[in-house]
Amino acid sequence: MKKFLTVIAVLSALALTGCAKADTAASIGDITITQAQAQSKIDELLAERAKIDTAGTQFETGNALNRSQLRFTIITTVFDEIAKELKLSVSATELENSRQGIYSQIGGEAELSKSLVAAQIAPSNFDRYLRATIISNKLSGALAMGGVAEAEVQARISELLQKKAEQLNVTVNPRYGVWDDASGDLIPGDSAGSAVVPSNK
Template sequence: MHRRRRTALLLSAAIAAAPLLTACGNDAHPGAAAVVGGQRITVAQLETRVNEVREAQRAAVPDDAQYEQAIAKTGTLTRDTLHNMVLDRVLHRAAQDAGVTVNRKEMQQMRSGLEQQTGGPQALEAAWLQEYGIAPERLDENLRLQLEAQKLAAKLGTDTADPAFWKTLSKASEDLGVDLNPRYGNWDVQKSSRVDAKTPWVREVTAPGTQQTT
Protein backbone atom coordinates (compact mmCIF):
# COMPACT_ATOMS: atom_id res chain seq x y z
CA MET A 1 0.00 0.00 0.00
CA HIS A 2 2.80 2.35 0.89
CA ARG A 3 4.39 2.04 -2.55
CA ARG A 4 1.11 2.70 -4.34
CA ARG A 5 0.30 5.69 -2.14
CA ARG A 6 3.78 7.03 -2.76
CA THR A 7 3.10 6.85 -6.48
CA ALA A 8 -0.27 8.56 -6.10
CA LEU A 9 1.27 11.33 -4.03
CA LEU A 10 4.05 11.77 -6.56
CA LEU A 11 1.58 12.23 -9.39
CA SER A 12 -0.94 14.29 -7.44
CA ALA A 13 1.19 16.89 -5.70
CA ALA A 14 2.17 20.06 -7.52
CA ILE A 15 5.93 20.52 -7.41
CA ALA A 16 6.77 23.88 -5.92
CA ALA A 17 9.91 25.97 -6.29
CA ALA A 18 10.91 24.35 -9.58
CA PRO A 19 13.03 26.35 -12.04
CA LEU A 20 11.00 28.11 -14.70
CA LEU A 21 12.02 26.49 -17.97
CA THR A 22 9.19 27.51 -20.25
CA ALA A 23 7.31 30.77 -20.72
CA CYS A 24 3.91 29.31 -21.49
CA GLY A 25 0.56 31.03 -21.38
CA ASN A 26 -0.96 33.70 -23.58
CA ASP A 27 -4.31 35.07 -24.71
CA ALA A 28 -4.52 32.91 -27.83
CA HIS A 29 -6.94 30.50 -26.17
CA PRO A 30 -9.66 32.49 -24.36
CA GLY A 31 -11.54 30.46 -21.77
CA ALA A 32 -8.78 27.86 -21.54
CA ALA A 33 -7.00 26.97 -18.32
CA ALA A 34 -4.49 25.02 -20.40
CA VAL A 35 -3.93 23.68 -23.90
CA VAL A 36 -2.28 20.28 -24.22
CA GLY A 37 -1.53 18.85 -27.62
CA GLY A 38 -3.85 21.40 -29.18
CA GLN A 39 -6.74 20.29 -26.96
CA ARG A 40 -8.19 22.76 -24.46
CA ILE A 41 -8.79 22.20 -20.77
CA THR A 42 -11.36 24.92 -20.18
CA VAL A 43 -11.69 27.03 -17.07
CA ALA A 44 -15.22 25.63 -16.73
CA GLN A 45 -13.90 22.05 -16.77
CA LEU A 46 -11.32 22.94 -14.14
CA GLU A 47 -13.92 24.61 -11.94
CA THR A 48 -16.15 21.54 -12.24
CA ARG A 49 -13.34 19.32 -10.97
CA VAL A 50 -12.62 21.67 -8.07
CA ASN A 51 -16.30 21.86 -7.15
CA GLU A 52 -16.50 18.06 -7.12
CA VAL A 53 -13.76 17.95 -4.49
CA ARG A 54 -15.32 20.72 -2.40
CA GLU A 55 -18.72 19.01 -2.47
CA ALA A 56 -17.14 15.72 -1.43
CA GLN A 57 -15.28 17.45 1.40
CA ARG A 58 -18.50 19.11 2.53
CA ALA A 59 -20.30 15.74 2.56
CA ALA A 60 -17.43 14.06 4.41
CA VAL A 61 -17.15 16.72 7.12
CA PRO A 62 -20.56 18.34 7.70
CA ASP A 63 -19.21 20.24 10.70
CA ASP A 64 -18.45 23.82 9.59
CA ALA A 65 -15.20 24.09 11.54
CA GLN A 66 -13.88 20.80 10.15
CA TYR A 67 -14.90 21.82 6.64
CA GLU A 68 -12.96 25.07 6.97
CA GLN A 69 -9.94 23.09 8.13
CA ALA A 70 -10.27 20.79 5.10
CA ILE A 71 -10.37 23.82 2.80
CA ALA A 72 -7.34 25.33 4.52
CA LYS A 73 -5.36 22.12 3.98
CA THR A 74 -6.17 22.18 0.26
CA GLY A 75 -5.71 25.89 -0.37
CA THR A 76 -3.97 25.28 -3.71
CA LEU A 77 -6.65 22.87 -4.91
CA THR A 78 -7.38 24.69 -8.18
CA ARG A 79 -3.74 24.73 -9.25
CA ASP A 80 -3.10 21.17 -8.06
CA THR A 81 -6.18 19.96 -9.92
CA LEU A 82 -5.00 21.58 -13.14
CA HIS A 83 -1.59 20.02 -12.60
CA ASN A 84 -3.24 16.60 -12.40
CA MET A 85 -5.39 17.20 -15.48
CA VAL A 86 -2.38 18.21 -17.56
CA LEU A 87 -0.13 15.49 -16.18
CA ASP A 88 -2.81 12.92 -17.00
CA ARG A 89 -2.57 13.85 -20.69
CA VAL A 90 1.22 14.01 -20.64
CA LEU A 91 1.52 10.62 -18.99
CA HIS A 92 -1.01 9.09 -21.36
CA ARG A 93 1.01 10.37 -24.33
CA ALA A 94 4.23 8.96 -22.86
CA ALA A 95 2.52 5.62 -22.25
CA GLN A 96 1.15 5.51 -25.79
CA ASP A 97 4.58 6.28 -27.22
CA ALA A 98 6.00 3.39 -25.20
CA GLY A 99 3.21 1.01 -26.21
CA VAL A 100 1.81 0.84 -22.67
CA THR A 101 -1.91 0.25 -22.21
CA VAL A 102 -4.18 -0.25 -19.21
CA ASN A 103 -7.32 -2.37 -19.40
CA ARG A 104 -10.40 -2.39 -17.21
CA LYS A 105 -9.53 -5.71 -15.58
CA GLU A 106 -6.19 -4.34 -14.39
CA MET A 107 -7.90 -1.26 -12.96
CA GLN A 108 -10.48 -3.40 -11.16
CA GLN A 109 -7.74 -5.56 -9.67
CA MET A 110 -5.84 -2.51 -8.48
CA ARG A 111 -8.95 -0.95 -6.96
CA SER A 112 -9.96 -4.21 -5.26
CA GLY A 113 -6.51 -4.56 -3.74
CA LEU A 114 -6.54 -1.01 -2.44
CA GLU A 115 -10.06 -1.41 -1.05
CA GLN A 116 -8.95 -4.48 0.88
CA GLN A 117 -6.00 -2.60 2.33
CA THR A 118 -7.92 0.54 3.28
CA GLY A 119 -11.06 -1.11 4.60
CA GLY A 120 -13.53 -1.01 1.73
CA PRO A 121 -14.76 1.21 -1.13
CA GLN A 122 -15.81 4.13 1.04
CA ALA A 123 -12.57 4.06 3.02
CA LEU A 124 -10.56 4.14 -0.21
CA GLU A 125 -12.58 7.07 -1.54
CA ALA A 126 -12.12 8.92 1.76
CA ALA A 127 -8.37 8.29 1.74
CA TRP A 128 -7.92 9.58 -1.82
CA LEU A 129 -10.08 12.62 -1.08
CA GLN A 130 -8.22 13.51 2.09
CA GLU A 131 -4.68 12.76 0.96
CA TYR A 132 -4.71 13.66 -2.72
CA GLY A 133 -7.76 15.89 -3.30
CA ILE A 134 -9.38 13.35 -5.64
CA ALA A 135 -13.20 13.35 -5.67
CA PRO A 136 -14.87 9.90 -5.45
CA GLU A 137 -16.25 10.18 -8.99
CA ARG A 138 -12.68 10.70 -10.28
CA LEU A 139 -11.11 7.85 -8.34
CA ASP A 140 -11.08 5.38 -11.24
CA GLU A 141 -9.50 8.01 -13.49
CA ASN A 142 -6.77 8.58 -10.95
CA LEU A 143 -6.16 4.88 -10.45
CA ARG A 144 -5.78 4.50 -14.21
CA LEU A 145 -3.19 7.29 -14.05
CA GLN A 146 -1.29 5.53 -11.26
CA LEU A 147 -1.41 2.17 -13.04
CA GLU A 148 -0.32 3.71 -16.31
CA ALA A 149 2.62 5.31 -14.52
CA GLN A 150 3.61 2.05 -12.84
CA LYS A 151 3.45 0.10 -16.11
CA LEU A 152 5.40 2.77 -17.98
CA ALA A 153 8.08 2.77 -15.29
CA ALA A 154 8.26 -1.02 -15.39
CA LYS A 155 8.69 -0.99 -19.17
CA LEU A 156 11.49 1.54 -18.78
CA GLY A 157 13.12 -0.70 -16.18
CA THR A 158 12.87 1.94 -13.49
CA ASP A 159 10.35 3.44 -11.07
CA THR A 160 8.36 6.66 -10.89
CA ALA A 161 10.93 8.34 -8.65
CA ASP A 162 13.79 7.80 -11.10
CA PRO A 163 15.00 10.67 -13.34
CA ALA A 164 14.70 8.36 -16.37
CA PHE A 165 10.95 8.13 -15.82
CA TRP A 166 10.56 11.90 -15.62
CA LYS A 167 12.79 12.36 -18.65
CA THR A 168 10.26 10.30 -20.61
CA LEU A 169 7.44 12.54 -19.37
CA SER A 170 9.53 15.58 -20.23
CA LYS A 171 9.76 14.42 -23.84
CA ALA A 172 5.99 13.89 -23.92
CA SER A 173 5.48 17.41 -22.51
CA GLU A 174 7.67 18.84 -25.24
CA ASP A 175 5.92 16.86 -27.97
CA LEU A 176 2.49 17.96 -26.78
CA GLY A 177 3.42 21.60 -26.25
CA VAL A 178 1.76 22.33 -22.89
CA ASP A 179 0.48 25.89 -22.64
CA LEU A 180 -0.97 27.12 -19.33
CA ASN A 181 -3.09 30.19 -18.74
CA PRO A 182 -0.69 32.43 -16.75
CA ARG A 183 -3.39 32.76 -14.10
CA TYR A 184 -2.44 29.23 -13.05
CA GLY A 185 1.33 29.45 -13.48
CA ASN A 186 3.58 27.83 -16.08
CA TRP A 187 4.49 24.30 -17.10
CA ASP A 188 8.01 23.11 -16.31
CA VAL A 189 8.79 20.80 -19.23
CA GLN A 190 11.79 19.19 -17.55
CA LYS A 191 9.84 18.21 -14.45
CA SER A 192 6.46 17.78 -16.19
CA SER A 193 4.95 19.92 -13.49
CA ARG A 194 3.07 23.16 -13.00
CA VAL A 195 5.06 25.96 -11.36
CA ASP A 196 3.85 29.29 -10.05
CA ALA A 197 4.27 32.30 -12.28
CA LYS A 198 5.82 35.36 -10.70
CA THR A 199 2.62 37.39 -10.91
CA PRO A 200 1.30 37.56 -7.32
CA TRP A 201 -1.25 40.21 -8.32
CA VAL A 202 -3.09 37.72 -10.54
CA ARG A 203 -6.03 36.15 -8.73
CA GLU A 204 -7.70 32.90 -9.67
CA VAL A 205 -11.32 33.04 -10.79
CA THR A 206 -13.59 30.31 -9.47
CA ALA A 207 -17.26 29.64 -9.89
CA PRO A 208 -19.64 31.71 -7.76
CA GLY A 209 -19.95 30.36 -4.25
CA THR A 210 -16.72 28.37 -4.36
CA GLN A 211 -13.67 28.95 -2.23
CA GLN A 212 -11.07 31.10 -3.94
CA THR A 213 -7.57 29.68 -3.85
CA THR A 214 -4.12 31.10 -4.27
Protein backbone atom coordinates in the same frame (compact mmCIF):
# COMPACT_ATOMS: atom_id res chain seq x y z
CA MET B 1 -2.45 6.14 0.99
CA LYS B 2 1.16 6.02 -0.13
CA LYS B 3 0.04 4.89 -3.57
CA PHE B 4 -2.15 7.96 -3.88
CA LEU B 5 0.95 10.15 -3.73
CA THR B 6 2.95 8.30 -6.40
CA VAL B 7 1.58 10.16 -9.38
CA ILE B 8 1.33 13.46 -7.52
CA ALA B 9 5.05 13.28 -6.69
CA VAL B 10 6.05 13.74 -10.33
CA LEU B 11 3.68 16.56 -11.17
CA SER B 12 6.45 19.16 -11.04
CA ALA B 13 8.08 17.54 -14.09
CA LEU B 14 5.96 19.58 -16.49
CA ALA B 15 7.18 22.83 -17.98
CA LEU B 16 4.13 25.01 -18.55
CA THR B 17 3.77 28.36 -20.30
CA GLY B 18 0.83 30.64 -21.06
CA CYS B 19 -2.27 29.70 -23.06
CA ALA B 20 -3.51 31.95 -25.83
CA LYS B 21 -7.25 31.45 -25.37
CA ALA B 22 -8.85 33.13 -22.37
CA ASP B 23 -11.35 30.29 -21.82
CA THR B 24 -8.61 27.64 -21.85
CA ALA B 25 -7.07 26.47 -18.60
CA ALA B 26 -4.44 24.36 -20.34
CA SER B 27 -3.70 22.57 -23.57
CA ILE B 28 -1.74 19.39 -24.22
CA GLY B 29 -1.07 18.99 -27.91
CA ASP B 30 -4.51 19.09 -29.53
CA ILE B 31 -6.26 18.40 -26.20
CA THR B 32 -7.85 21.40 -24.53
CA ILE B 33 -8.83 21.68 -20.88
CA THR B 34 -11.34 24.50 -20.50
CA GLN B 35 -11.59 26.59 -17.38
CA ALA B 36 -15.11 25.20 -16.89
CA GLN B 37 -13.74 21.64 -16.93
CA ALA B 38 -10.99 22.56 -14.49
CA GLN B 39 -13.47 24.31 -12.23
CA SER B 40 -15.84 21.33 -12.19
CA LYS B 41 -13.15 19.16 -10.56
CA ILE B 42 -12.53 21.80 -7.90
CA ASP B 43 -16.24 22.11 -7.12
CA GLU B 44 -16.55 18.32 -6.99
CA LEU B 45 -13.68 17.97 -4.56
CA LEU B 46 -15.00 20.75 -2.33
CA ALA B 47 -18.42 19.09 -2.28
CA GLU B 48 -16.80 15.86 -1.06
CA ARG B 49 -14.89 17.72 1.63
CA ALA B 50 -18.16 19.09 2.96
CA LYS B 51 -19.48 15.54 3.50
CA ILE B 52 -16.80 14.44 5.95
CA ASP B 53 -15.26 15.69 9.16
CA THR B 54 -12.13 17.59 8.17
CA ALA B 55 -11.58 19.29 11.53
CA GLY B 56 -7.90 19.81 12.22
CA THR B 57 -6.96 18.96 8.64
CA GLN B 58 -5.39 21.53 6.34
CA PHE B 59 -6.25 21.37 2.66
CA GLU B 60 -5.28 23.46 -0.32
CA THR B 61 -7.73 26.24 -1.11
CA GLY B 62 -8.11 29.06 -3.62
CA ASN B 63 -5.36 29.46 -6.19
CA ALA B 64 -3.25 26.64 -4.72
CA LEU B 65 -6.17 24.25 -5.18
CA ASN B 66 -6.75 25.52 -8.72
CA ARG B 67 -3.13 24.82 -9.63
CA SER B 68 -2.96 21.37 -8.05
CA GLN B 69 -6.17 20.17 -9.70
CA LEU B 70 -5.11 21.48 -13.10
CA ARG B 71 -1.69 19.92 -12.61
CA PHE B 72 -3.33 16.53 -11.92
CA THR B 73 -5.37 16.69 -15.12
CA ILE B 74 -2.31 17.65 -17.16
CA ILE B 75 -0.08 14.92 -15.79
CA THR B 76 -2.64 12.16 -16.25
CA THR B 77 -3.22 13.35 -19.82
CA VAL B 78 0.51 13.26 -20.51
CA PHE B 79 0.66 9.73 -19.08
CA ASP B 80 -2.09 8.76 -21.55
CA GLU B 81 -0.12 10.25 -24.44
CA ILE B 82 3.02 8.37 -23.38
CA ALA B 83 0.98 5.16 -23.23
CA LYS B 84 -0.29 5.77 -26.77
CA GLU B 85 3.23 6.37 -28.05
CA LEU B 86 4.62 3.25 -26.38
CA LYS B 87 1.50 1.19 -27.13
CA LEU B 88 0.88 0.51 -23.47
CA SER B 89 -2.72 -0.54 -22.94
CA VAL B 90 -4.70 -0.50 -19.71
CA SER B 91 -7.43 -3.12 -19.59
CA ALA B 92 -10.71 -3.01 -17.70
CA THR B 93 -9.43 -5.94 -15.64
CA GLU B 94 -6.29 -4.04 -14.66
CA LEU B 95 -8.38 -1.05 -13.64
CA GLU B 96 -10.69 -3.21 -11.54
CA ASN B 97 -7.78 -5.04 -9.89
CA SER B 98 -6.15 -1.71 -9.08
CA ARG B 99 -9.44 -0.39 -7.72
CA GLN B 100 -9.87 -3.43 -5.48
CA GLY B 101 -6.26 -3.05 -4.34
CA ILE B 102 -6.98 0.51 -3.23
CA TYR B 103 -10.08 -0.64 -1.37
CA SER B 104 -7.96 -3.19 0.49
CA GLN B 105 -5.40 -0.54 1.43
CA ILE B 106 -7.93 1.94 2.79
CA GLY B 107 -10.27 -0.46 4.58
CA GLY B 108 -13.01 -0.95 2.02
CA GLU B 109 -14.95 0.93 -0.62
CA ALA B 110 -16.88 2.83 2.07
CA GLU B 111 -13.64 4.64 2.96
CA LEU B 112 -12.94 5.76 -0.61
CA SER B 113 -14.54 9.19 -0.36
CA LYS B 114 -12.50 10.07 2.73
CA SER B 115 -9.29 8.78 1.13
CA LEU B 116 -9.88 10.71 -2.09
CA VAL B 117 -10.46 13.90 -0.11
CA ALA B 118 -7.21 13.32 1.79
CA ALA B 119 -5.37 12.76 -1.50
CA GLN B 120 -7.13 15.79 -3.06
CA ILE B 121 -8.56 13.74 -5.92
CA ALA B 122 -12.06 14.46 -7.22
CA PRO B 123 -14.21 11.28 -7.33
CA SER B 124 -14.60 11.51 -11.12
CA ASN B 125 -10.80 11.57 -11.36
CA PHE B 126 -10.40 8.27 -9.51
CA ASP B 127 -10.22 6.19 -12.70
CA ARG B 128 -7.79 8.74 -14.20
CA TYR B 129 -5.63 8.26 -11.14
CA LEU B 130 -5.82 4.46 -11.41
CA ARG B 131 -4.99 4.54 -15.10
CA ALA B 132 -2.00 6.86 -14.60
CA THR B 133 -0.73 4.69 -11.75
CA ILE B 134 -0.97 1.55 -13.88
CA ILE B 135 0.90 3.25 -16.72
CA SER B 136 3.52 4.53 -14.28
CA ASN B 137 3.97 1.00 -12.89
CA LYS B 138 4.38 -0.40 -16.40
CA LEU B 139 6.98 2.24 -17.20
CA SER B 140 8.78 1.43 -13.95
CA GLY B 141 8.81 -2.25 -14.83
CA ALA B 142 10.13 -1.59 -18.31
CA LEU B 143 12.88 0.67 -16.99
CA ALA B 144 13.89 -1.89 -14.36
CA MET B 145 14.04 -4.63 -16.98
CA GLY B 146 16.19 -2.30 -19.06
CA GLY B 147 18.74 -2.14 -16.27
CA VAL B 148 17.78 1.15 -14.62
CA ALA B 149 18.51 1.07 -10.90
CA GLU B 150 15.44 1.20 -8.65
CA ALA B 151 16.64 4.46 -7.09
CA GLU B 152 16.74 6.09 -10.52
CA VAL B 153 13.41 4.87 -11.89
CA GLN B 154 11.26 7.75 -10.58
CA ALA B 155 13.69 10.34 -11.91
CA ARG B 156 13.64 8.67 -15.32
CA ILE B 157 9.84 8.70 -15.38
CA SER B 158 9.84 12.38 -14.43
CA GLU B 159 12.28 13.05 -17.27
CA LEU B 160 10.08 11.12 -19.68
CA LEU B 161 7.04 13.15 -18.60
CA GLN B 162 8.86 16.44 -19.04
CA LYS B 163 10.13 15.53 -22.50
CA LYS B 164 6.68 14.36 -23.59
CA ALA B 165 5.10 17.53 -22.26
CA GLU B 166 7.59 19.62 -24.19
CA GLN B 167 6.95 17.58 -27.33
CA LEU B 168 3.21 18.12 -26.94
CA ASN B 169 3.75 21.82 -26.26
CA VAL B 170 1.87 21.77 -22.98
CA THR B 171 0.69 25.25 -22.07
CA VAL B 172 -1.23 26.73 -19.14
CA ASN B 173 -3.29 29.90 -18.82
CA PRO B 174 -1.20 32.43 -16.85
CA ARG B 175 -4.24 33.06 -14.65
CA TYR B 176 -3.27 29.80 -12.93
CA GLY B 177 0.31 30.93 -12.27
CA VAL B 178 3.71 30.68 -13.91
CA TRP B 179 6.19 27.87 -14.37
CA ASP B 180 9.34 28.33 -12.32
CA ASP B 181 12.36 26.48 -13.67
CA ALA B 182 14.32 26.90 -10.45
CA SER B 183 11.77 25.17 -8.21
CA GLY B 184 10.29 22.92 -10.90
CA ASP B 185 6.73 23.83 -9.99
CA LEU B 186 3.70 25.82 -11.08
CA ILE B 187 3.77 28.84 -8.81
CA PRO B 188 1.61 31.95 -8.33
CA GLY B 189 2.32 34.76 -10.77
CA ASP B 190 1.26 38.39 -11.01
CA SER B 191 -1.93 37.35 -12.76
CA ALA B 192 -2.64 34.36 -10.54
CA GLY B 193 -4.71 36.44 -8.16
CA SER B 194 -7.51 36.48 -10.71
CA ALA B 195 -7.52 32.70 -11.09
CA VAL B 196 -10.78 30.82 -11.08
CA VAL B 197 -12.22 30.38 -7.60
CA PRO B 198 -14.64 27.71 -6.46
CA SER B 199 -18.20 28.59 -7.44
CA ASN B 200 -20.97 28.80 -4.88
CA LYS B 201 -23.50 26.04 -5.13
